[in-house]
Amino acid sequence: MKTTAAVLRGVGGKWEVEEVELDPPGPGEVLIELVASGLCHSDEHMVTGDLPVAFPVIGGHEGAGRVLEIGPGVTDVVTGDPVVTTFLPSCGRCSYCVRGHTALCDDGAGAMLGPQLDGTYRFHARGEDLGQMCLLGTFARHTVVPVKSVVKIDEGIPLELAALVGCGVTTGVGSAIRAAELHPGDTAVVIGIGGIGANAVQGAKLAGCRYVMAVDPVEFKREKALELGATHVAASMDDAWQRVSELTRGRLADAAILTTGVAEGSYLQPALQLVGKRGRVVVTALGHPSEDTASLSLLELTLYEKQIRGSLFGSSNAQHDVPRLLELYQLGQLKLAELVTRTYALEEINTGYQDMREGRNIRGVIHY
Numbered sequence: 001m002k003t004t005a006a007v008l009r010g011v012g013g014k015w016e017v018e019e020v021e022l023d024p025p026g027p028g029e030v031l032i033e034l035v036a037s038g039l040c041h042s043d044e045h046m047v048t049g050d051l052p053v054a055f056p057v058i059g060g061h062e063g064a065g066r067v068l069e070i071g072p073g074v075t076d077v078v079t080g081d082p083v084v085t086t087f088l089p090s091c092g093r094c095s096y097c098v099r100g101h102t103a104l105c106d107d108g109a110g111a112m113l114g115p116q117l118d119g120t121y122r123f124h125a126r127g128e129d130l131g132q133m134c135l136l137g138t139f140a141r142h143t144v145v146p147v148k149s150v151v152k153i154d155e156g157i158p159l160e161l162a163a164l165v166g167c168g169v170t171t172g173v174g175s176a177i178r179a180a181e182l183h184p185g186d187t188a189v190v191i192g193i194g195g196i197g198a199n200a201v202q203g204a205k206l207a208g209c210r211y212v213m214a215v216d217p218v219e220f221k222r223e224k225a226l227e228l229g230a231t232h233v234a235a236s237m238d239d240a241w242q243r244v245s246e247l248t249r250g251r252l253a254d255a256a257i258l259t260t261g262v263a264e265g266s267y268l269q270p271a272l273q274l275v276g277k278r279g280r281v282v283v284t285a286l287g288h289p290s291e292d293t294a295s296l297s298l299l300e301l302t303l304y305e306k307q308i309r310g311s312l313f314g315s316s317n318a319q320h321d322v323p324r325l326l327e328l329y330q331l332g333q334l335k336l337a338e339l340v341t342r343t344y345a346l347e348e349i350n351t352g353y354q355d356m357r358e359g360r361n362i363r364g365v366i367h368y
C-alpha cells in the first residue's frame, strides 16, 4: 500500500514528508493505522548524530493507533484493536524478559539498525529501503511493526493521549519509580523538564515524595513542572542544591534523575552532589556516542554509598506498565492532556522539532 511518512536521509538533514510504499505485515507483524505520534528528543538525536543509525530512516517511536491487518501467526491482537506502540519489543522468552527486564529484551538489540527483526525492510521509496526508528517509524500514517512492540489497550482511552505512553510517560514515571526507587517521604530532583522529565516529576509524585524539585533553565518548563506535581523549582543544579540542602536539613535528595535533552559528562558531578547518602543518580537522557569522560568524586561515591544508574524505557515492563499507567490516567491520578503543548500535522514536523529545540513544548504531538 501507499502511505505518507517523514524520512530522514542523513545527519543534519530535515524530515522529508513524502509518499512511501509499505509492504503487508509478515509473520508476527501487524499493520497499524496511527492516530498520533509524540515528538521525542530521541528522534532529534538522529538528526544531530547523537544516536548513530542507518539512513534513510522513518522516525518516530511514541505512537498509538488501531490494528488494520495482522500477519500470519499473530494471536495477541485482532483487526480494530486499539494499541500503543512501545519503542522496545519484548519477546517474553529471552533471559532478560524472563527476569522481568523486558526493556532489555534481546530483540531490542537491533532496534536502531533499520530493518525489521527478520532483517528485511517494510518501507520503500525512491528505489531504496527505509529503516524504521526502533522497529516502529511512527512518523507515518501507517506502519508495520512486530506484535512484540505493541500493547493492546482498553477502548475509550483517547489514542492521541495514549501515544505518549509509548515512550515519554513510561520512561519518565519508570525512571522515578523503578530506576530511582523513590518511596513515600523521599526527596527527588528531576533535571530537565521535557516530555521525559515532566513524567519523572509525575512519577516522583505518584511515589509519594515529600519534595519534588524540578530543574530547568526555561521558565515555562518550571511553571509546567509545578502544575504536574513539583513542589519546588530551580533554574540550575547549583540553585537546586542550595534549596534542597535547606529543605532536607543537609541530608540532600534520595534521587536525582537526569532527563536533559542531552546527557553531558559534566552533569554527573553536580547531580551526584544533589543526592545524599545511598542516593541514586539515574541517567535517562542519552549522551553523545563518543563521550566517554565524566569527572566525579569517587570518594563521595564510596564513602556515602552513592549510586549512578542508567535507565532504559524507565526500566519498565510494557505489557504491565502501559495499561497500568493508562488506568492511572482514567482515575485522574496521572496527567496526559496537560503534557501536550501543541499538536502538528505530519507536514509540520520540522516546526514541531524547532519548537522543541527552543524550549516551547513539554511535548509536541503529531495528529494524523
Ligand SMILES: NC(=O)c1ccc[n+]([C@@H]2O[C@H](COP(=O)([O-])OP(=O)(O)OC[C@H]3O[C@@H](n4cnc5c(N)ncnc54)[C@H](O)[C@@H]3O)[C@@H](O)[C@H]2O)c1
Residues within 6 Å of the ligand: 039, 040, 041, 042, 043, 045, 167, 168, 171, 191, 192, 193, 194, 195, 196, 197, 215, 216, 217, 218, 221, 236, 237, 259, 260, 261, 262, 263, 283, 284, 285, 286, 287, 311, 312, 313, 314, 356, 359, 361, 362
Ligand atoms: N533512556 C530512555 O529510555 C529514553 C527514552 C526517551 C528519551 N530519552 C532521552 O531523554 C532525554 C530527554 O528527552 P525529552 O524528549 O524530554 O527532551 P526535551 O528536549 O523535550 O526536554 C529536555 C529539557 O532539558 C532541559 N535542559 C537542557 N539542559 C539542561 C540543564 N543543563 N539543566 C536543566 N535542564 C536542562 C531543556 O530546557 C528541556 O526542557 C533525551 O536525551 C532523550 O533522548 C531516553
Ligand SMILES: [Zn+2]
Residues within 6 Å of the ligand: 040, 041, 042, 061, 062, 087, 167, 168
Ligand atoms: Zn522517546
Ligand SMILES: [Zn+2]
Residues within 6 Å of the ligand: 090, 091, 092, 093, 094, 095, 096, 097, 098, 102, 104, 105, 106, 107
Ligand atoms: Zn526478550
